[in-house]
């Protein structure tokens with residue numbers, strides 16, 4: 001019997017040649033850089049697909065990837081390789097700064113149109129986008145025209161995001177109790193986000209490396225904890241694409257280990273109330 005603990009261990013280790021093939025394949029399919037020391041990760045994440053496809057080894061999976069241009073298999077591998085870790089109000093400080101500094105400024109700037117547009121780029125299973133939506137409702141902004149777009153390369157996480165249904169363990173992470181009570185309904189053992197929150201948010205499949213024109217312009221972009229997976233050229237390309245989707249003076253939030261420094265000097269670094277945002281300028 002195969003269990004989580006033995007997943008991958010029953011399989012022969014991937015050959016060096018196929019690991020190099022996989023590194024190139026993953027880079028091309030998603031932009032993600034798989035370091036040389038990540039064989040264990042590939043093993044753990046791709047072994048379930050090896051079994052599902054009725055194959056014997058990771059080498060067989062590589063051969064199948066070489067031989068087929070099947071979108072379904074390719075999508076499965078990308079879904080499995082991407083790190084989808086996320087939580088509600090992740091890191092707290094960017095959300096506090098959004099509420100206390102960025103939003104008051106935007107409410108003044110956009111008073112004539114009463115519109116607010118947000119982009120959760122690399123949205124994963126939706127917690128970031130829904131956190132923004134709940135904060136806006138909590139601030140009494142439901143009469144504003146609000147658009148929150150969540151995008152991700154992985155269809156699997158987008159399906160979860162669209163469903164807006166979360167496990168107990170997920171709502172226990174980062175979500176203030178008053179938000180759970182106010183914005184979720186019990187759904188069996190899970191929690192379902194309420195329609196009033198859901199109607200503010202939509203999710204679309206997007207690869208951040210693609211031509212992003214047509215998206216936006218957004219007042220605030222959260223692109224958090226994804227640039228770390230890319231090489232410098234890819235980071236530069238993505239930042240330029242994101243910049244093109246931002247309104248003048250719009251704000252960008254990156255993950256704590258990410259920066260525009262050395263990649264795109266047109267962004268202005270703005271420390272705001274314990275968080276760092278990057279502003280587009282005029």
Ligand SMILES: C[S@@+](CC[C@H](N)C(=O)[O-])C[C@H]1O[C@@H](n2cnc3c(N)ncnc32)[C@H](O)[C@@H]1O
Nearest residue numbers: 030082086122124152153154207208224225226
């Ligand atoms: C670690 S999660 C970050 C989720 C959320 N932004 C947060 O900070 O909690 C990274 C997400 O980036 C997505 N991703 C990876 N490569 C991508 C690409 N080329 N284009 C768009 N999304 C990508 C993954 O599918 C994953 O859901």
